Amino acid sequence: MVQEKNNEGNQISRRSFLTTGATAAAGFMIVPRHVLGGKGHIAPSDRLRVAGIGVGGKGESDIAEFAKGPADIVVLCDVDDNRAANSVKRFPKAKYYKDFREMLDKEHKNIDAVSVSTPDHQHAVAAMAAMQLGKHVYVQKPLTHDIYEARMLTEAAKKYKVVTQMGNQGASGDGVRQLMEWYNAGLIGDVHTVYCWTNRPVWPQGLPWPTATAEIPKGLDWDLWLGTAPKKDFVNKLVPFNWRGWWDYGTGALGDMGCHIVEPPFRVLGLGYPTSAEASVGSVYVDEFKQGYFPDSCPPSSHVIMNFKGKAGDIKLHWMDGGIQPARPEELGPNERMGDGGNGAIFIGTKGKMMCGTYGMYPSLLPSSRNAEAKVAQTIARVPEGHYLQWVNACIAGYGKKELSAPFDIAGPLTETILMGNLAIRSYDVRKPKASGSGFDYPGRYIKLLWDGPNMKITNFDDANQFVKRSYRDGWTLGK
16 A cells, blocks of 8 residues: 545555455465565465564564464574573474574575564664565564654565565454444544543553663673663663663553554544644652653653544544543443443544444444444455464565555554654653753643654654654664
8 A cells, every 4th residue: 555645635545455355365376486586575385484583472472373374483583582482492493593683694595574573662673674685574563663763664665575564463353344344334424533542551651760770681682682772771670561661662552552542543544644743641740749750751641632634624633541531422321331441442423433442343333222223235355364374475475466454554654653642742741941040841842743744844843853763872773
């Protein structure tokens, strides 16, 4: 899919997503590898040879899913031997490395594809290095840590002609397709407002960086774990999970859950770049008299409002995290579950409303009695093989041969939108000394940030642009 411009702003084309699946269902001829050749082309008669970068936790489950299909896990790479232990045991024939750069240098002729499931700050550099070698890539959500990185990976996927997929599994689910069919049939009219929310974070946020250092655990290469991030001493309880709450490494609740919750409205409504964003965040108090200022840490809660140009008019999308939720729709019964309980999305249109949970699950028209009355034909092909096998099969078929649910030309713009919300959150805490010399001003608060999407730039508050693209630590670059 490609981004298209019309007189109402940038939209994501849904032509290929709306196909009936004839292409995906079509058979193929068995062709020897040497006939196809070249980057991005793997013979349909072969199994996919996959290397995993980050193979503990979610990375462990990712490669296990690939292995259920016509894929062989031939190389493992992780900076932490302890986290990698289960995968090493499960795939004893796979070679093992700690540095993905060394792994790609030595093994690129022995692999066809790479799965990246590292902390967010390492996604882009690992994926770009693999794509530049002509390797297909599967990258966990969010696709990248920065807006700039997302744009670069999206462009690289086309340049190097590789098969790509982001790890937002709901994109292959039935729920988002049901929502699209209802919306396309006009059951709720033109959507003008969307509410998205999550009960996360479930990790610490709104904290000062720990002052006490700790001994690096045996088996963890801390310098490689830091990667692109600034050099810091190891501290307890940062790995393997709590890094999500620190801007140097993670992307907070929005980065973690936005690709699962914002994805349905982004896809259903064909959203492109937002035109503006504004945010408010929860405060942290270190004692009863002093408010904390911890810009290195994501806030404990936030509310972001982003505006988009829709085909039928402006669309306002609300994001809420840290337990903040929108008001319950009047059409929802007092004991009916909103979303999936802790997470969800509500679409408000000119003729009605609809709702879903995480991944687009539990799609429902509101009031729920409308679900039994709605008779809408299935027009969008489902993905019976699931998100993981869809990517494996597409890699085997070769670039451009099969449809995918979250290729980078969809996942990239979605990630940019998610990270635009984080840009607004981080801009809220930009502070400068007052001219009087006493106290601070916060010029990013209480304003609407105007976003030039094609050029990746805030046009009315330049200090916010520092969050579009970060500087890497010496020795790290985004590609060659």
